Amino acid sequence: MATPPRSTLFDFHGVSMTKYFTDNWDNVQNFKARPDDILIATYPKAGTTWVSYILDLLYFGKTSPERQASIPIYDRVPFLEICVPYPGKDVADKLPTTPRLIKTHLPVQFVPKSFWEQNCRIVYVARNAKDNAVSYFHFGRMNHRQPDPGDWSTYLKNFMKGKVVFGSWYDHVTGWWEKKQTYSNLHYMFFENMIEDSGREVDRLCFFLGFSASAEEKERVTTESKFDNMKQNKMTNYSTVEFMNHKVSPFMRKGKVGDWKNHFTVAQNEDFDEDYRLKMKNTTLQFRTVV
Template identity: 35%
Template sequence: MARLDDTETFHSIMFPGHMHTKDSLNYAANFRFQDTDTVIVTYPKSGTTWMQEIITLVLNKGDPTVAQNQPNWARAPWLEQYYCADVLKATTGPRIITTHLPYHLLAPALQHSKAKVIYVARNLKDVSVSYYHFHKMANFLPDPGTFSDFLNDFLKGEVHYGSWFDHIKGWTSHAKDIQNFLYITYEEMWQDLLGSVRKVSHFLQFPLTEDELILAQKHCSFNSMKENAMVNYTLIPQEIMDHSKGKFMRNGKVGDWKNLFTEEQSRLVDDVYSSQMADSSLLFKWECPEESRRPLMTNYTSETYTQKITLLT
């Protein structure tokens, strides 16, 4: 299935036609979740691959065999992509399901479900930069033009998968309606990976020994994933994802936006963010220098959820 230049529009949101069809999107919206499912929810370029790897390693007690021999899209398929139904039919045991869909499209399917939902969020500026670079190498996404052009479209939600603001506010504002919900940020995972693996393990009610936690942490580090063909997308043909134009896993750092944003663009995003997120208490860490790495402090635990996150500066 090529359809590299096609776009599917579903409920006024654009999706790449290469992996999405009207049938696959309807399948996702009417999906029957099982209580044993674990659902990874993200806006694109927010730590999806990372969480897929963390969960895989937690469920295998840190053993990297599965993570190093099975592509992430096969062990944690995207619900809205056309191949998902076939992958899930062949799955034995608890299922890991990934989605970029907004809350309102999955709300009916999740109603009364005990599926465990993990929402991974990333700061807006880093997402926009990562998504821009991804557009440059992914031939199934439109040419992004200049970063200034892309950023304007991104802030207006006129990109594939829709608005970052709508996505994150939709899921977090309805967290109370989901029986088992964990909110975690990319920045938290980057700054305290061992603590994040421990948090996911606890949420999944799949306890690991300290040695198993450390082993899992080792194999889901950015450097480890960058070299793992099962997650770095080098298995994808060049005509679909052109790695000569960039790497799927570039650097994974927090604050990379500062290498591309102008001061004017940064102020623009700050203004739009303040306006769009005025009704949200979510807080994000916009930069995290290597020399100041230390565990983040939050006012939530894995068992409970609150929208506000307090971060050390």
């Protein structure tokens, strides 16, 4: 099968996007959320699949174990705004589960209004900008539906300018952080905290969801969702997706904090830090780049 052509970025209401996420826009915006839906929102490559899998295991790991072995995570937790190979919105509409787990990379201002109207629970995961940039760069290399990332130096400049799919990391993480201050059903998680102590973060998640799980269940979820276990699991590692070339870079690459040190030069790091200070000076949001 021929690899699909690389997508091209364009400005979409002030955010860099590609047609793979805007071609079904009106249908996505008119999505009818239900009060018990759970939306998993992240900037790309911030721990989306990890948290999706944790939630899926919590809700359905015991009651529907066959799902875990036979349905890929991207069909269990559909990607709302994606248009290919089929519209994620249609998959979400047809989900047989309660609650429905749905994922999005949309900045907060693009989220369909029914999620707010229904007061849905939303789990947002944020990852420090340096590691996020590195992970997104490698994802662009292996995913033929992404624009060509170019070399690392070119990519890093584009990332800093927000010229990547789903736009500026800075706007994304701060936009959702501001929403958390006024919308009580939003749980804001940090990738670094999950790496540091995933058991503690699963506890916090359960508390937010009002989900009562035994210590044994939580332990099982934490173990099954460990990076190395997910990397070996065909239902969570995206190895079944044809337009991703895992020989270039695996979808699940390292899952670490601090890998940015293997990519940033001293000069790049200094430029990045200066730019970061300017862009993040008006927010209380804090990240760790080492754990």
